[in-house]
Every structure is written in structure tokens, then in C-alpha cells.
Amino acid sequence: MAATGDDAAAMDSISRAPTTHSAALNPAGTSSGQGECPVDATEAAACAPKRPHTNSDGGVETAEEAVEPAEPDINELCTDMFEKMAIFLQGELTGTCEDYRLLENMNKLTSLKYMEMKDISINISRNLQDLNNKYASLQPYLDQINQIEEQVSALEQAAYKLDAYSKKLEARFKKLEKR
Amino acid sequence: MSSSESHPRFGQSVKGLLSDKVGSCSGDVIALTRQVLKGSRSQELLSQAARNMVIQEDAILHSEDSLRKMSIITTHLQYQQEAIQKNVEHSKNLQDQLTHLLK
Numbered sequence: 001m002a003a004t005g006d007d008a009a010a011m012d013s014i015s016r017a018p019t020t021h022s023a024a025l026n027p028a029g030t031s032s033g034q035g036e037c038p039v040d041a042t043e044a045a046a047c048a049p050k051r052p053h054t055n056s057d058g059g060v061e062t063a064e065e066a067v068e069p070a071e072p073d074i075n076e077l078c079t080d081m082f083e084k085m086a087i088f089l090q091g092e093l094t095g096t097c098e099d100y101r102l103l104e105n106m107n108k109l110t111s112l113k114y115m116e117m118k119d120i121s122i123n124i125s126r127n128l129q130d131l132n133n134k135y136a137s138l139q140p141y142l143d144q145i146n147q148i149e150e151q152v153s154a155l156e157q158a159a160y161k162l163d164a165y166s167k168k169l170e171a172r173f174k175k176l177e178k179r
Numbered sequence: 180m181s182s183s184e185s186h187p188r189f190g191q192s193v194k195g196l197l198s199d200k201v202g203s204c205s206g207d208v209i210a211l212t213r214q215v216l217k218g219s220r221s222q223e224l225l226s227q228a229a230r231n232m233v234i235q236e237d238a239i240l241h242s243e244d245s246l247r248k249m250s251i252i253t254t255h256l257q258y259q260q261e262a263i264q265k266n267v268e269h270s271k272n273l274q275d276q277l278t279h280l281l282k
Contacts, residue, residue: 099225127253141267151277
């Protein structure tokens, strides 16, 4: 009985499925040595004996692979760890992304400003061209004004001469009147 | 069964080794990420570019202000040109009168 139990335990370590399958097919065939392990296949995996007993091999301490299923909170902890690591790495990379976004926004605002300045410049250019054309059309009038200014100067000279002549005439008249 | 773990350390269990290994791998990934960011020098270049743009902003605002003033001055010139146009049309009569006077 004990030997059968040891052989079944040894079979467990090699492959679990054939053991559970055979256990499921031969429920009556289980000996008392395997009374510890129930026949059900799902429970056989749950109550597989722990194997992490150490072997001493040439003075070096070794350990065997754990065959029991992992504790349920380990998975959660691992998931939590990897999620937080992902968040941390994403945060490291987000800094550079935010710098790029800042530069992009600054460039967009500057380009908008330059577009406004371009519109203002186009308006100024158009207005100045119109002004130049209008001032060019005023040129004959400006020439007339120059002629008017010359004529007014000539008129002023003539008025001075007339004034001087009239004063001379007045002096001669007064002289003649005294005689 | 013999252990399938490689390089077991004296006095440490498999769980301890595993947790150490996971910790060192995490640290390596983090260090790698930081080295990649540091080697690209993106932080320095981008902050330098932002600083230069802030310096240029003053010149840009000054240019915009000057352009707006030019636009206002152009508008005033247009008003003055219209006033001149209106008054210069009288000069023809003036010139005729002066020519007649000086004859």
C-alpha cells in the first residue's frame, strides 16, 4: 500500500493530467494510501503535495520548483506593479511630449500673429499704392499752384512798383500845389 | 526533482530570487527609459527653443505695434489727400483771375 502511494505520488510529479484522468476513471482503484487526495480531478490539483524540500548537492543548497498554484493575491500584486510601472514610464515620456505640445502651441500662436501682420501689411501696401496714384493725379494741380505762386510774386512786385510810383506822383503834386 | 533555477544563491529562497530579479528588471527598464530620454537631449533642445521664442516675442509685439501705427498713419494720409483734392480744384479759377490781372 505504501509503495503504491509512493508510486502514485511520483507519477504526480511527472505529469498531473494522466494522474487526475486515471484518478477520475478509476475512483474505486484508489488505495488507502491515497486517501489524503480525493478522486476529483480539480481537487487533485489543489491538494498536490508541496515539494519545495531542499536537496543538498555537493554542499550547495538547492530548491525545487514550486508546484502549488500561486496565491490569488500575487496575480493582483503583479498586475498592480506592472500597471504602476507603465504609468511611471508613460509619465517620463509625457514630459517630452508636453514640451513638444508647448512649442507647437507657441508656434501656432506666432503663426497666427504673423498672419494678422501679413494682412495689415497687405492693407497698408494697397492703401499706399492708391495714395501714390492719387498724388500722381494731383501733380498738374501742384504745377498750377507753383504757377499761381509765381504769378502772385509778380503781382506783388507790380503792386510795390505801383505804390512807389503813386508816392512819387503825390510828392510832385504837392510840390506843384505849393507853387 | 532537482531545482531548475539557475544560479541559486546561498541562503535565498526561490521567491526571494524571483522578487530580486523582477526588481532589477524593473530598475533596468526605468534606467533605459531615462537614458533614452537623456541621450536624445530633447529636454535641453526644446527648452532652449522655448526660451528663444520667448525672447523673440517682444520683437514680434513691437513689429505688430509699428504696423498698426503705419496703418493709422496711412488712413490719415488718405484723409489729407481727400482734403487736398477738394481744395485744389479751386486753383484753376485762381490762375485764370491772376492771368487776367497780370495782362
